[in-house]
Amino acid sequence: MAEPTHLDDETLTAEKPPEDVEADVRPDDRVDDERHDEENRLKPEYVASVREAMEAGDKGAVYDLVEPLHPADIADLLELLEKDERADLAAAITDLMSSDVIAELNDHVRELMMEALAPEDVATITEQLETDDAVQLLEDLDEVDQQAIIAELEPETQAAVTSALSYPEETAGRLMNRHVMAVPEHLTVGDLIDYLREEGDLTHDFFEVFVIDAAHHPVGTCALNWILTTPRSVKLTDVMKRDQTLIPVTMDQEEVALMFQKYALISAAVVDESGRLVGQMTVDDIVHIISEEAGEDALLLSGAGDGDINEPIKEAYSSRVRWLIANLGTAVVASAIIAFFGAAIEALVALAVLMPIVASIGGNAGTQTMAVAVRAIATNQLTRSNTWRIVWRELRVALLNGATVAVLIGIAAGVIYTPMMGVVIAAAMVINIVVAGLAGVLVPVVFERIGQDPALASSVFVTMITDSMGFFAFLGLAVVSGLVPMG
Incomplete structure (x- = not known):
């Protein structure tokens, strides 16, 4: 066997291009070039030049302007333009x-683009994609359009896409890559290397080779570095890693992401109900899932729907207005409490000045706790096993926060108005922040227990509780203390 070649500094230096020869760097690889700003975004001037070329009907100029762009930048350009453009x-x-380019497009923009293309054109694009990307391309289309495109696919791709679409959305079956490097367990390392060189499909990225038994069940994995550093005569069963994480085909994508994070996985086998290997999930898919889930939870907390600027107006309206209507209903509860103490407010205008402070601070405290709780539930840090420990923890945090804020507002109100007013608002502040802390944990937990997304409407109910309790505690204490009459 030939000895491996070692490159010394002199050899490396000789292979460097002369200083007077400009390196072959594509413009889209540079930051702050004539098309990109310092944050690697397309410059407004560049987008305007593309628009001008299109308005002039000069397709050649448009092509020349766009051709140097990276596919991701072409996708960005399409999203920056108007629908007809x-x-x-x-x-x-x-x-x-x-x-x-199609794979990089925003979901709503991609859907519109696919509807505008002929089924055979979409099929041609689909054939070039990995199965998981192909499924993402087709899953949001109407059933009629979807079937028309699938009918144009090659039989092998057609079977893979149809199989993937049969699984529920946002499950491993939809997202997995069906290109898996799998070999029988009776091979040696040398047999495996020869197989990879002669018959293996090396056009697809993979990080490890899955070892399967006669029933196609995964029994171990071999990392590429093990394969390259192990003598050819060694059997795979002697070098493979038997302890592996298997992902059920119906597992939710969020749970898959948590498994990758918990066990520091690079890739993992996906198995069907009978335990047979049907695909794999890789870390690049998981990065996308984590980003998607994090953004989704943040938007659900605000009731903003998809929160996508490319989302059709009707969909954005319907997703947001229902939570505004729900919020209107909860606001009526707080207003009713204010109306109940109307006489007290009339007797002392200071109550009207100070009570929004109590409700506002309580609302902020509740939102803080709710954000922590929702994230803890999403990452499996808050479960049935430790719910009450977390509730007790947040209660203590709320007591400390309440006491601190109460001292500050109490002193200020006592100096500006009366000492009793300072005592009343301080006590109300403690009560409301403690209630806010409890609500911020318990509302998401209750949603999770009844099988609903804890991020979905927690903010509406937490706001109702903190506003109502803030007004009730402050005005009620004012009456009880004799600061103002009840009626």
Whole structure:
């Protein structure tokens, strides 16, 4: 066997291009070039030049402007344009509308683009994609359009896509990659290397080789570095890692992401109900899932729906208005409490001045705790096993926060108005912040226990509780203390 070649500093230096020869660097690889700003975003001037070329009907100029861009930048350009402009751009750069561009597009923009293309054109794009990307491309289309495109696919791709679409949305079955490097367990390391060189499909990225038994059940894995550093005569069963994490095909994508995070996985086998290997999940898919889930939870907390600027107006309206209506109903509860103490407020205007402070601080405290609780539930840090420990923890935090804020507002109100007013608002502040802390934990927990997304409507109910309790505690204490009459 030939000895491995070692490159010394002199050899490396000789292979460097002369200083007077400009390196072959594509413009889209540079930051702050004529198309990108310092944050690697497309410059407004560049986007305007593309628009001007389209308005002039100069398809050649449009093509020349767009051709140097990376597929991800072409996707960004399409998203920056108006709806009718996107079709014109796509028509001018037909051969640049690759599968990589389509895969990078925003969901809503991609759906509109797919509806505008003929089924055979979409099928051509789909054939170039990995199965998981192909499924993502088709899953949001109407059933009729979806079937028309699937009918145009090659039999092998058609079977893979149809199988993936049969699984529920946001499960491992939808997201997994069906290109898996799997070999029988009777091979040696040398047999495996020869197989990879001669018959293995090396056009797809993989991080480990899965070892399977006669029933196609995964029994171990071999990392690439093990394969390359182990003598050829060694059996796979002697070197493979038997302890592996298997992902059920119906597992929710959020749980899959948590498993990758917990066990520091690079890839993992996906198995069907009978335990047979059907695909794999890789860390690049998980990064996308984590980003998607984090953004989704943040938007659900605010009731903003998808929170996508490309979302159709009707969908944005319907997703947001229902929570505003729900919020209106909860606000009526707080207003009713204020109306109940109307005479007290009339007797002392200071109550009207100070009570929004109590409700506002309580609302902020509740939102803080709720955000912590929702994240803890999403990452499996808050479960049935430690619920009451977390509730007790947040109660103590709330007591400390309440006491601190109460001292500050109590002193200020006592100096500006009367000592008794300071005592009343301080006590109300403690009560409301403690209630806010409890609500911030318990409301998401209750939602999770009844099988609902804890981020979905927690903010509406936590706000109702903190506003109502803030007004009730402050005005009630004012009456009880004799500061103002009840009626």
